[in-house]
Amino acid sequence: MTNYWPALRTGGFFLASLALVPFSAGAQATSPAAAAASPRNSVSRVEVAGDNSQATVRVEGAGQGTELNYQASRLTDPPRLVVDLSDAKLAVSRNAVPSSFEPVRGVRLGQYKPDQVRVVIDLLRPAEYTIAKNDHGLTVTFANSAVAVHSDASATTPAAKKLAASPSRDLPLPALLTRSDAAMARPAQELTQRPAADQAPQSIQAPAAQPASLSSPVPQPGNQATQSYSGEPISVNLKDVDLKDFFRLIHEISGLNVVLDPSVRGSVTLVLDEVPWDQALDIVLKNNSLDKELDGNVLRIVTGDTLRREADGRRDLLKAQSDSVQPETVTRVLNYAKASELVVPLKRFLSARGDVVAIDRSNTLIIRDIPDSIPGIDNLIRQLDRKTQQVEIEARVVQASRNFARDIGTQFGMSGSWGGTNSSNVLGGNPIASQASPLSHPLPPPLVTVGGLVQNSMPLLSNFPANAPTSGIVFGHSSPNFALDYIITAAESKGVGKLLSSPQLVTQNNAVATVKQGAQIPIQTTVNNTISTTYVDAVLELKVTPQITSEGTVFLDVEVQNTQADFSNEVQGTPTLNTQSAQTKVLIEDGGTVVIGGVMTTQQNTTIDQVPVLGSVPVIGHLFSRTAVSVTTQELLFFLTPRILPG
Numbered sequence: 149m150t151n152y153w154p155a156l157r158t159g160g161f162f163l164a165s166l167a168l169v170p171f172s173a174g175a176q177a178t179s180p181a182a183a184a185a186s187p188r189n190s191v192s193r194v195e196v197a198g199d200n201s202q203a204t205v206r207v208e209g210a211g212q213g214t215e216l217n218y219q220a221s222r223l224t225d226p227p228r229l230v231v232d233l234s235d236a237k238l239a240v241s242r243n244a245v246p247s248s249f250e251p252v253r254g255v256r257l258g259q260y261k262p263d264q265v266r267v268v269i270d271l272l273r274p275a276e277y278t279i280a281k282n283d284h285g286l287t288v289t290f291a292n293s294a295v296a297v298h299s300d301a302s303a304t305t306p307a308a309k310k311l312a313a314s315p316s317r318d319l320p321l322p323a324l325l326t327r328s329d330a331a332m333a334r335p336a337q338e339l340t341q342r343p344a345a346d347q348a349p350q351s352i353q354a355p356a357a358q359p360a361s362l363s364s365p366v367p368q369p370g371n372q373a374t375q376s377y378s379g380e381p382i383s384v385n386l387k388d389v390d391l392k393d394f395f396r397l398i399h400e401i402s403g404l405n406v407v408l409d410p411s412v413r414g415s416v417t418l419v420l421d422e423v424p425w426d427q428a429l430d431i432v433l434k435n436n437s438l439d440k441e442l443d444g445n446v447l448r449i450v451t452g453d454t455l456r457r458e459a460d461g462r463r464d465l466l467k468a469q470s471d472s473v474q475p476e477t478v479t480r481v482l483n484y485a486k487a488s489e490l491v492v493p494l495k496r497f498l499s500a501r502g503d504v505v506a507i508d509r510s511n512t513l514i515i516r517d518i519p520d521s522i523p524g525i526d527n528l529i530r531q532l533d534r535k536t537q538q539v540e541i542e543a544r545v546v547q548a549s550r551n552f553a554r555d556i557g558t559q560f561g562m563s564g565s566w567g568g569t570n571s572s573n574v575l576g577g578n579p580i581a582s583q584a585s586p587l588s589h590p591l592p593p594p595l596v597t598v599g600g601l602v603q604n605s606m607p608l609l610s611n612f613p614a615n616a617p618t619s620g621i622v623f624g625h626s627s628p629n630f631a632l633d634y635i636i637t638a639a640e641s642k643g644v645g646k647l648l649s650s651p652q653l654v655t656q657n658n659a660v661a662t663v664k665q666g667a668q669i670p671i672q673t674t675v676n677n678t679i680s681t682t683y684v685d686a687v688l689e690l691k692v693t694p695q696i697t698s699e700g701t702v703f704l705d706v707e708v709q710n711t712q713a714d715f716s717n718e719v720q721g722t723p724t725l726n727t728q729s730a731q732t733k734v735l736i737e738d739g740g741t742v743v744i745g746g747v748m749t750t751q752q753n754t755t756i757d758q759v760p761v762l763g764s765v766p767v768i769g770h771l772f773s774r775t776a777v778s779v780t781t782q783e784l785l786f787f788l789t790p791r792i793l794p795g
Contacts, residue, residue: 187263189216190239191285194257194267198249201292205255205269208285209236216285226445227271228403231279231288236265250292251275256403268403270445379426385419394432395449401425402447409450412438470518475501477516480526485533487511497521497528536656537792539694539702543663544787545649547688547710549780554640557614557757557774561607561633577607610759612774614639634771654793655694662691669713671722686713686725694790700738702790707731708744710784728784738792747784753777 193208209216221230238259245255253270260266269288276291382401386394391414399406402425414436420428433440439455441448482490487506490513494504502517515525563576614620617637625632655661666687673680693705710728717724728747736742758764758773765772 187235187237189233189236191216191233191236191257191265191267192239194240194245194255196245196247196249196252196255198252198290198292203247203249203252203290203292205252205267205288205290206285207231207233207267207288209233210284215281215283218279218281218286220279222277224274226403227274229269229271229277229288231267231269231286232260233265233267233286235263237263238265251290270403377424377427377430379424379429381422382425382428383421383423384428387417388415389417390415391432391436398425398429398447403445404442404447405445407446407448409448409454411451411454412449470499470501470520473518473520475516475518476522477514478522480513480515480529482511482513482529482533484535487513490529490532493532494525494528497525536658537696538654538656539696540652540654540791540793541661541692541694542652542789542791543650543690543692545647545651545665545688545690546785546787547647547649548783548785549643549645549647551643551778551780552641553776553778554638555614555617555774555776556636556638557612557617558610558771559608559613559633559635559637560610560771562609562631563607564630566629577609608633610762610772612757612772613637614774615776649688651690655692657694657696660691660693662689664689666711667713669723669725684725686711690786692788696792697735700792701735702738702792703733703735704742704788704790705733706744706786706788708747708784708786710747736788736790739789741787741789744786744788745783749782751780753779 189209191207191209193206195206197204197206207216216236217234219232219234221232222228223230238257240257243257245257247254251272253272256268256270258266258268271290278289280287280289380401391412392408394416395406395408398404416432416436418428418432429440432438433449437452439450439452441450486508488508491504491506494513494515495502498504498515498517499521502515502521504516505514506512507514513529515522517525561577563574565574613635614637616639618639618641620635620637623632623634649665651663651665653661653663664685664687666685666689668683669686671682671684673682688711689707689709691707691709695703695705697703708730712726713723714726715723728749730744730747732744734742734744753776755776756763756773758769762771763769763773
């Protein structure tokens with residue numbers, strides 16, 4: 149026998165040894181100071197009564213005191229009401245009273261301290277309650293309805309009134325200990341420093357702790373999330389204590405029914421100070437490779453091997469039951485979904501013996517599986533075989549073009565002769581390099597002879613007329629020995645074009661809608677003396693995929709392509725293709741309009757024809773050159789308006 153006695157403190161009581169006393173009238177801790185003053189009142193009777201609408205717990209007392217003073221605390225997990233009666237002793241024949249009236253499950257009694265009786269009312273669910281005092285004791289009434297509020301008809305002490313009015317009454321026990329009046333629970337340091345005879349609080353004591361969320365897994369090393377515990381803080385110092393005694397201690401603290409697996413064995417040594425009891429439980433379970441299961445008010449402690457064996461057994465049992473059942477075959481005719489599209493997703497939810505076949509002709513599914521799987525498959529088919537919403541898409545395609553051209557050209561001709569009668573010098577243009585002047589001046593004598601031909605008109609020195617001129621100026625001069633022609637021609641043109649297309653189409657949700665407009669270009673190819681012809685699309689194409697969101701908006705996946713044949717640039721007789729394309733995704737409200745633009749091309753050309761050297765001379769060079777400027781701009785705009793069709 150070791151001389152080390154473990155000491156445990158929880159709330160306001162101490163256990164000084166491993167002899168864990170059951171929660172009953174005999175569980176009393178006496179001291180010389182406590183024995184000197186005996187309680188004035190006694191609890192002589194506790195009963196439960198009621199009807200379909202409410203349940204009533206009556207606590208009757210007798211003694212030298214005028215009335216029973218109490219303090220009530222409400223716990224939520226599991227639901228219960230703890231009533232502490234001060235200056236009283238327990239004088240009943242039994243410490244547990246069953247109940248057949250909802251929501252009361254039962255009543256437990258115990259001598260919590262030498263001068264304090266604790267009444268624990270276990271509930272099936274949280275319920276509204278009322279406490280009334282009378283000459284013979286207390287009456288606690290519960291309404292048979294699941295609510296989260298309560299009332300106290302007679303809280304006499306100031307601390308009790310403050311507790312009844314405080315919103316912290318609906319909080320878990322740790323919040324009660326920190327937010328309620330200081331008299332509810334003395335600090336652990338004060339309780340440790342005072343003698344055992346003075347450790348009993350004079351007014352309100354900390355109630356029994358409710359169990360924490362025991363179904364939550366214990367945090368594993370390396371996890372970032374921190375496990376939260378809501379049990380009452382306890383201080384414990386144990387050395388080589390049997391695990392079974394430790395779990396009996398957890399039963400006394402939490403009020404849970406504890407069941408141990410026969411394979412649970414071992415000892416525990418730990419020193420904890422102000423640690424929640426559910427955290428202490430998790431620590432002990434982890435150190436001994438144990439696990440827990442919480443079923444209502446019953447806490448089961450098992451080993452990991454036992455849980456694995458049970459899980460394997462349940463799995464093997466289910467498999468054996470499934471293998472012994474004869475499969476059945478059913479057919480399901482689909483209304484909106486395509487049968488072949490549902491084969492793959494449905495196979496994932498069939499059993500190992502199940503199979504599904506699609507008949508596209510009648511849009512029917514043939515399903516063969518065990519009877520237990522058929523209802524789940526039917527429910528899945530109902531979810532998938534639904535009418536798909538439709539979207540009407542109205543599109544306006546605007547193709548705008550603007551062009552500008554300016555052409556200024558000059559023509560210059562001059563001829564002359566000088567000298568005596570027998571010889572003359574002639575100056576003028578060469579008809580090989582230029583055309584003759586349209587003025588046809590008679591040349592001064594002698595006539596210019598070129599190649600034995602007599603010229604009746606004057607050849608030009610420079611000939612740069614404007615193409616398709618719209619205006620011009622002519623200047624001419626003629627004399628016996630000299631002739632001069634000068635012609636200026638100019639042309640300017642502007643143009644604005646607009647091509648409007650307004651296609652309108654309807655498609656299902658998440659289905660592609662395509663519209664095309666244009667031509668197909670035939671292309672011939674020769675391979676092994678065989679001529680084949682293929683056609684290439686030169687069209688304006690709009691491809692839209694709508695998706696209806698849960699908020700009633702439409703998400704559009706848009707792809708636009710504009711392909712045109714350029715017959716001015718051909719390769720072996722085949723024109724090249726000019727392509728403009730855009731692809732975007734946009735979210736728009738039902739009935740709204742979105743503009744997709746930005747496909748704009750601008751082409752500018754400047755052409756200069758001139759006489760060598762003379763055309764490069766500033767100012768004068770304009771008389772010996774021609775300048776042509778052309779600017780072409782094309783722009784493509786798309787206006788899309790989706791509308792969700794009803795039904």
